[in-house]
Amino acid sequence: MFEKSSWIRLPRNVVLGSGVLDDVDEVVADVHLSGRPLVVTSPTPKAVAGARVRDALADAEMDPALAVVDEASFESVQQVIAEAEAVNAGYLVGVGGGKAIDIAKMASDELGVGFVSVPTAASHDGIVSGRGSVPEGDTRHSVAAAPPIVVVADTGVIADAPWELTTAGCADIISNYTAVKDWRLANRLKNVEYSEYAAALSEMTAELLVERADSIRPGLEESAWVVVKALVSSGVAMSIADSSRPASGAEHLFSHQLDRIAPGKALHGHQVGVGAVLTEYLHSGERGDWQAVRDALDSIDAPTTADDLGVDDEEVIEALTTAHRIRDRYTILGDGISEDAALEAAVTTGVI
Ligand SMILES: NC(=O)C1=CN([C@@H]2O[C@H](COP(=O)(O)OP(=O)(O)OC[C@H]3O[C@@H](n4cnc5c(N)ncnc54)[C@H](OP(=O)(O)O)[C@@H]3O)[C@@H](O)[C@H]2O)C=CC1
Numbered sequence: 001m002f003e004k005s006s007w008i009r010l011p012r013n014v015v016l017g018s019g020v021l022d023d024v025d026e027v028v029a030d031v032h033l034s035g036r037p038l039v040v041t042s043p044t045p046k047a048v049a050g051a052r053v054r055d056a057l058a059d060a061e062m063d064p065a066l067a068v069v070d071e072a073s074f075e076s077v078q079q080v081i082a083e084a085e086a087v088n089a090g091y092l093v094g095v096g097g098g099k100a101i102d103i104a105k106m107a108s109d110e111l112g113v114g115f116v117s118v119p120t121a122a123s124h125d126g127i128v129s130g131r132g133s134v135p136e137g138d139t140r141h142s143v144a145a146a147p148p149i150v151v152v153a154d155t156g157v158i159a160d161a162p163w164e165l166t167t168a169g170c171a172d173i174i175s176n177y178t179a180v181k182d183w184r185l186a187n188r189l190k191n192v193e194y195s196e197y198a199a200a201l202s203e204m205t206a207e208l209l210v211e212r213a214d215s216i217r218p219g220l221e222e223s224a225w226v227v228v229k230a231l232v233s234s235g236v237a238m239s240i241a242d243s244s245r246p247a248s249g250a251e252h253l254f255s256h257q258l259d260r261i262a263p264g265k266a267l268h269g270h271q272v273g274v275g276a277v278l279t280e281y282l283h284s285g286e287r288g289d290w291q292a293v294r295d296a297l298d299s300i301d302a303p304t305t306a307d308d309l310g311v312d313d314e315e316v317i318e319a320l321t322t323a324h325r326i327r328d329r330y331t332i333l334g335d336g337i338s339e340d341a342a343l344e345a346a347v348t349t350g351v352i
């Protein structure tokens with residue numbers, strides 16, 4: 001008997017374009033979301049777009065409530081659940097960067113209500129993914145959660161966001177190269193479940209973005225369009241895999257560890273980009289592809305060194321030598337690399 005089964009959960013609608021934020025009421029009506037919306041946002045996205053989303057829903061007499069969160073944590077998820085229950089919310093609308101979207105996604109999953117994803121920046125590929133990413137103590141959880149029913153990505157808002165948020169999203173995509181290498185390695189050495197389709201989609205997404213790097217420029221809605229499409233595509237790869245594996249390998253472990261060692265210094269996407277230069281070196285050696293990864297990051301103005309990230313050399317070495325401990329995910333780091341090996345990788349690649 002054939003015993004395999006798989007459940008690929010994807011968004012129903014992805015609405016992308018200039019000014020689509022003001023049509024959010026029509027978009028939710030189209031997928032028959034009903035009841036009172038709770039708009040979940042964080043401070044800057046609230047000012048940039050949260051109030052606009054709330055106004056569009058209020059104008060359509062949907063009586064929206066608003067919750068503001070400050071950090072990606074399980075406490076924030078519980079706070080949002082309590083606020084949703086207090087107003088008897090019918091669905092949640094996450095407006096913001098990765099933090100607000102992850103929290104709204106996990107809260108709506110736990111509540112069993114619909115979720116609408118409204119990214120205010122092209123800074124991460126969790127826009128459509130069926131995962132939430134949350135630090136807790138010494139570890140980092142990749143939590144399965146229903147993906148958004150609808151994504152509403154306004155290219156006007158996203159193009160107006162600080163340029164470094166867009167370069168962070170590009171770097172999160174470029175890190176797919178090393179993530180897929182780690183996934184294949186784990187499949188070969190540890191029999192970890194692997195999907196050719198998800199891996200191919202993830203790599204192709206990175207390839208297409210790098211090919212278009214010259215046309216991705218600050219303030220252009222056309223650029224926001226290209227980057228959001230890539231982020232959607234990468235999120236779909238995670239949904240096909242039912243895992244963040246296609247988009248998260250050792251370079252992400254390095255970044256999660258940097259978040260603990262040097263909190264708040266750099267954006268997620270920028271950290272995983274620098275991590276990808278290092279882990280590509282570990283995969284393929286001095287004459288390998290690490291220079292291509294570094295050049296791809298450079299071509300979209302993303303950081304390639306510790307200095308660019310604003311972290312110390314010692315913090316890079318500590319993150320690289322301890323990253324394998326943060327999660328049970330087999331990668332090129334195996335059960336840990338030595339300080340000498342980490343130093344050689346970081347110095348040879350010019351990261352430190
Ligand atoms: N679930 C998944 O599959 C994935 C999850 N992630 C997670 O997403 C997070 C990273 O996402 P990221 O977006 O970088 O992090 P944040 O949500 O923290 O956003 C980064 C910064 O940008 C600000 N911001 C957002 N939108 C705008 C805007 N339009 N104009 C000005 N400032 C803006 C935020 O403000 P404020 O501080 O007010 O919020 C914050 O200071 C990490 O927690 C990461 O683990 C990443 C990839 C995939």
Ligand SMILES: O=C(CO)COP(=O)(O)O
Pocket residue numbers: 125126132133134141142172244247248252253
């Ligand atoms: O950031 C992600 C993919 O880009 C999510 O990955 P994690 O599973 O490492 O949180």
Ligand SMILES: [Zn+2]
Pocket residue numbers: 124125172247248252268269272
């Ligand atoms: Zn990421």
